[in-house]
Amino acid sequence: MKIMTLGWRLALTCCIVMVMCFPAWGRTIKIGVIGPMQFVQGKGHWAGATMAADEINARGGVQVGGEKMKIELIKADSNEFINVADATNAMERLMTQDKVDFVVGGFRTEAVFPMQDIAMDYKKIFIDCGAATTALCTRVAENYNRYKYFFRQTPFNDIYLVRTSFAHLAMAAAVMKKELNVPIKCAIVAEKAAWTDGMIKAAQATIPKLGMELVGTWQPSDKATDVTAELSAIQKSGANVVFTIFSASVGITFARQAGELKIPAAQVGINVEAQKDGFWEATKGMGNYVFTTNTYCRGVEYNELTTPFMDKFIKRFNETPTYTAGGTHDAILYALVPSIEAVGSLDADKIVAHLENREYKVPSGIVKYEKTKDGKPTHDLTWGPGYLTSLGVQWQDGKLVGVWPNKWKLAPDGPEATYKGIVPMKLPPWLKK
């Protein structure tokens, strides 16, 4: 009798353990999340994906026809910054070992190209949440039957990224003209890296067209710890605007030393370090008035989805979401899931046909996939007022605030864009003396 009791107890324990370990009986929707997981970009992919999956699973899962299915995420470290072959192995593994239904992620273009090919071989939908190269989507238009399973979620393509930076520069110049009424002299300062080469050429061609005088181009090392020589030369050149192109730690050095030396020039452009919450601390407050592009900013609302998403993300991860985090979150929650539910199936062809014709809201704007002039789908993102624009943000007295778009128009007769929470751009006080 005692043995029987023990046996029953064991059986009951086993049942409880099994129920706790496998809460989702039945089929799940497997989504592969691929990215450089040891780096901030991959961590962003994973954070965004887990947030979206948890939200969907908490409300019972995805309605696929007559069945409710939960989302199961499979993490794949592509290690793409170090080894491109590793990234393709990770993608192949997702396809053949983990047998995922969809893939989101990717960052380094050189790795995303072969990863894209593998996903297309298996006819699996792959949503890019990191690489900006236009050519990835050109492939969709050129060979639709093969590449139609590829979509871009974030960021918008490199051509639009450059145009956004020039829009920021034009706004800064307009503010200066209005407040100081001086001719605008612009210096380009870009870190020494391959990715900046194209931008420098584009900036050198565009700045004079914007009515500014180009006084020179400086390229310090991307890890420079002292840029006083460059700053002195910039000051001597008479520049009152510095167009920055920084992704590495030189962004902190430049901002800090420019602040310390009170260089009479406004910094506008790309400074990835300035997008981070720790920038103020890193520059000891000397990074005041630095302006950079960003996707999210506390207090700025693109639409009604922005604040709830930001609040949840900050509460959970204690930091502002990066664009890879936001994009991966949106790819699952707003791109894939509604299309799966609408077609009532996991059939990739049906989902593609539905998704490519949708226009849907995400916390950073409205997604609409572009088509070529002759109507071929590219699955690239539409950029401009009313769609995706990103933000121009500025450090103002210890707080990162949104300053762009502020009544921005892409064409004189086109729609205007201003988001809730956008404040006027401020010029450094020492520029006015």
Add this chain to the structure above:
Amino acid sequence: MGLALFYVKKFFKIVRNEVLVLPSRVVVGLFFIVLLGLPLITQDPYIVRIVILTSIFAILAASWDLLSGFTGQMNFGHALFFGVGAYSSALINLHAHIPPWGSVPLGAVVAVLAGLIVGIPCLRLKHTYLALTTLAFPIILTGIIFALPQYTGGEFGLSGVTRFTNSLIGNYYLHVVTMLVTAVVMWKITDSNTGIIFHAIREDELAVKASGINTTRYKLLAFSLSGFFAGIAGGLYAHYMRIAGPSTLEVSMSFMVVIWAIFGGAATIYGPIGAVFILYPLLEFFRIWPEYRTMIFAAVVLVILLYMPEGLIHWIRDKIETECPRCKIRNAATRKTCRVCTAGLD
């Protein structure tokens, strides 16, 4: 029929008398059989992919050994040949529309030229100076690639390179057989008179010169041959991945080749190949602990090199075979007397 029977008998006789007598040869035979027979056991695309990439990198590691292991020309920029092979094949394929069967050998020829371009200025350099100079070449080429994005694709590389074949098994056999053939060719080169001269140059270049041998010619030959085989590997890589990008020229690629070769045992050809076939799949296996993957991999390499400084394959060979003190012929470790001269082996 009679002739066929004669050759079959001869084959089995060779196997019995030349292969089965030495454990290392048995292992090599099994390696060939397993590789060629793997698709009969599994056609899992993931496993096939790993074996294909392993084969490509095995050619690359063996080509480094041919130059640095045998001739002692310490090359820390071997990715140059790999990258040149990859980019040349891709450019030829994309612009001249030559299929991979033509673009890979042509890419390898361009890599030979790269070998000569590197080899000539490096002739007067030795040891650390040579290593540092060779390290600079892939960095220079990367700079050129970024400077000419209209031809090279810049930081994004050249994508859309055509595949050899879309067949999984076709791809498998193409890469594996190429690896086996190039490995045998490299091994035969090192086993020939040329190989002996390569060895001698590494040990005492002055003595080789004093023997009336033109060491300059042989060192350039080593650079060219190494460049050719690394170029083949680069071409195969570009066509398999369908992209030739700057990552093929990265410093980490050059160092990875050195790690493979030293891990397996330099100046052997089979050592680096064995090392790649152990380390590359092992790194994939460590995906089960993604956070610690690279750390565990580094620890394995360090432990092996600490306890087996001559390389893992050398160490294993010394454990399973002994050399006859009289005739220097290798014997299975289990034998008490030499299989040729019958001298005692203890």
